[in-house]
Amino acid sequence: MTQTAPPPNTPGSLDSVPNAAKKHWVGPWALLGPPGLWLVLLLVLPTLVIFELSLVPGIRPGDLVNPSGLDNYTQIFESVYLRVMLRSLLFAIGTTVVSLVLGFPVAYWIALMSPKRWRNLLLVAFILPLWTSSLLRSYAWISILRPTGVLNSFLGIFNLPALDILNQSPAVLVGMSYSFLPYMVLILYSSLEKLDLKLLEAAADLGATPIQSFWKITVPQSFQGIAAGSLLVFIISLGDFINPELLGGASSMTVSRLIYNQFLGPTQNWGFGSSLSMIMIFAVSAAVALLIRYGNTSSGKV
Amino acid sequence: MAGGSYSRRAFLQQTAAAAMGLSLSSCGWRLANVRPTNTASADTSKLYIFTWAGYTDKALLEQFTAETGVSVVVDIYDSNEAMLAKLQSGGGGAYSIVYPSDYMVRRMRDLDLLQELDRDRISGLDSLFEPYQDPSYDPNNRHSVPVSWGTTGLVYNRKSLGTEPQDWDFLWDQREKLTRRMTLMNDTRETMGASLRRLGFSYNAEDPEAIRKAFEALQELKPFLANFTTDAWRDRIVAGDLSVAMGYSVDAVGVESENPDLGYVIPASGASLWTDTMAIPVTAPNPDAAHAWIDFMLRPDVAASVTKSLSFATPSRDAFELLPPDISENPSLFPPDDVLAKCEGLAPVGASTALYERYWNQLTSG
Structure with missing residues (x-):
């Protein structure tokens, strides 16, 4: 996730060409034009349209767009929708914590303890699930978690009581953590790989226990990786639709499901859906701003 | 060289024109206006x-x-x-x-x-x-x-229920036993309508009081539901994970042929006829x-x-x-004519649509 800026446009050997001055602006334009146009047409403009729709109370397809107030936003502050947002937030935080707790040891082991020549292979093996469709992975969890599914058949062998978690919040958390764990591991790996082992040796020489040196050296040194990984997982799980929709039940409505329902689901209120979308966009933008602030500073401070 | 800068200017002009056209038309545009394609x-x-x-x-x-x-x-x-x-x-x-x-x-x-x-x-x-x-x-x-x-009724597994439901009331009466073993449809009018009908109102009720009562009854039932789904119940009831699901008769006939324990009933107080x-x-x-x-x-x-x-x-x-x-x-x-006589077709509910949808959002969000 280190976003080093692309090297400035260096004309290099082209300096000998007579009209090199022209190249100075042709280069950046040629490079930035297509993605810029792409962003404006497919991101900025649609966002503005969503914003406009969010200002039309209760608009549905076929209605005249006539922005006239913040009713859609005040609707969000009804307690039932605040609860939906809180639930989404808790799912995202929960997923982040689970991914961090499960992902850190894995990343630590791959980066520092595994045989060097196996490292890349291990990493690839870990992110391999990302190559299959996320829809498919959620369906796999359905067949594992459902009452007559794989998990309960397995528990039955050992005479353990059956677990009934499908269509409830824990199932959503399981599915989301499973889906986003690889992102966490990848980012933590790239951060832990750079860990200065000499500091750990020095700490051990000076009498620090492994636990002390973990908290005083490993964690601070990989803090940026932890922050970047956590924020990334937080952002994607906040907007996740598939896991809550497939693994959740009647009582695990999240913001993304609610937005879907306003546009393509049983209720059609594009205005309310748009205001919910705007709130999500702001929340994610804030998280991205944090990500850039804490996840991207060069490691000079350590 | 001249050609290069000209084309850039032309490009900018065209982009500006396009953007302006969009903003102009947005003064009075209609959301998702359907136009015939070429x-x-x-x-x-x-x-x-x-x-x-x-x-x-x-x-x-x-x-x-x-x-x-x-x-x-x-x-x-x-x-x-x-x-x-x-x-x-x-x-x-x-x-x-x-x-x-x-x-x-x-x-x-x-x-x-x-x-x-x-x-x-x-x-x-x-x-x-x-x-x-x-x-x-x-x-x-x-x-x-x-x-x-067809009709919209209840698909049930007679083996796991030990009985055969007769009416919508069954879901409310047996809700503790049916915790997360039943689904209702993810459909505002069908599900609200079933609740209305159970309380003696029409599927197409427009009286706000009746709609509110139907919503409150559904809210009582909701904690015991596995999900609101219109067709994802099919595999799960065949596998035995669900005991009863609200569904369309055509889907019911489909699953009945896969699992002989399954049956379909048109609730006695009436169902929707579609x-x-x-x-x-x-x-x-x-x-x-x-x-x-x-x-x-x-x-x-x-x-x-x-x-x-x-x-x-x-x-x-x-x-x-x-x-x-x-x-x-x-x-x-x-179904025989006397059963059909109790069924009712869904009709547009005019201005009450917004009320139905508001309650539906509250029901599924809570």
Whole structure:
């Protein structure tokens, strides 16, 4: 996730060409034009349209767009929708914590303890699930978690009581953590790989226990990786639709499901859906701003 | 060099013009206004159909292609509202056939989304059963042709329940025992309607007090539900994970054949009676093939064969007479008249739609 800026446009050997001055602006334009146009047409403009729709109370397809107030936003502050947002937030935080707790040891082991020549292979093996469709992975969890599914058949062998978690919040958390764990591991790996082992040796020489040196050296040194990984997982799980929709039940409505329902689901209120979308966009933008602030500073401070 | 800077300026001007056009038109634009697509670019060798899951199969499509030379592409939706949203947002320009249900036909007709059918190109309209000759949602079948009809009731597993539910009340009475073993449909009108009907109101109630009572009853039931789903219950009830699910009769007949423990009941206090139709959107790029499709689907031999293979309830008398008795006497598919008399069709509820949807959002969000 280190976003080093692309090297400035260096004309290099082209300096000998007579009209090199022209190249100075042709280069950046040629490079930035297509993605810029792409962003404006497919991101900025649609966002503005969503914003406009969010200002039309209760608009549905076929209605005249006539922005006239913040009713859609005040609707969000009804307690039932605040609860939906809180639930989404808790799912995202929960997923982040689970991914961090499960992902850190894995990343630590791959980066520092595994045989060097196996490292890349291990990493690839870990992110391999990302190559299959996320829809498919959620369906796999359905067949594992459902009452007559794989998990309960397995528990039955050992005479353990059956677990009934499908269509409830824990199932959503399981599915989301499973889906986003690889992102966490990848980012933590790239951060832990750079860990200065000499500091750990020095700490051990000076009498620090492994636990002390973990908290005083490993964690601070990989803090940026932890922050970047956590924020990334937080952002994607906040907007996740598939896991809550497939693994959740009647009582695990999240913001993304609610937005879907306003546009393509049983209720059609594009205005309310748009205001919910705007709130999500702001929340994610804030998280991205944090990500850039804490996840991207060069490691000079350590 | 001059050429380069000119083209950049021209490009900027064009972009500015395009952006300005957008902002100008946004002074009074209509959300998702449906416009006919350019028919010149239409490919007459292809027919795009937008329909419910399980309404076509490979053999049917191949037979149509063999007879007409038109190849068929099928996309599916799971609610009338989703289909309408796709058409209205301009994403349905490719479809020449859609399958709206009764009340949606009326709504789409009022929105001028449906073409008037050319009756001369469709034979078999006269062989429809009498109630389908002149349905209230579309007088004289001017914009739609019924293709299948049925009820919405309860699919249950008689082995795991140990009994057979008779009415909607069963869900409320047995809710503790049925915790996360039952589903209701993810459909505002059907589910709210069932709750209304259980309380003695009409499926199409517009009285705010009645709608509120129905909502409160559903809220009482919600903590015990596995999910709101219109068709994802099918695999799970066959596997035995669910004991009872609210569903369409055509789906029920489908799962009954997979698991003999499953049964279907039309609740005693009444259920919704629906008709699915075939209609041609005004934007249809290939209306000729669309008419051919409707004509094909109404042919007695075709209608009888899909009734058998896809468990449709055909509204065509000629097709009904071709059916073997085990199908034509299946009460789930063709219920007796006294049961049907208690059923009710969904009709548009006008200004109350917003109220229904508001309650639905609250119900599913809480």
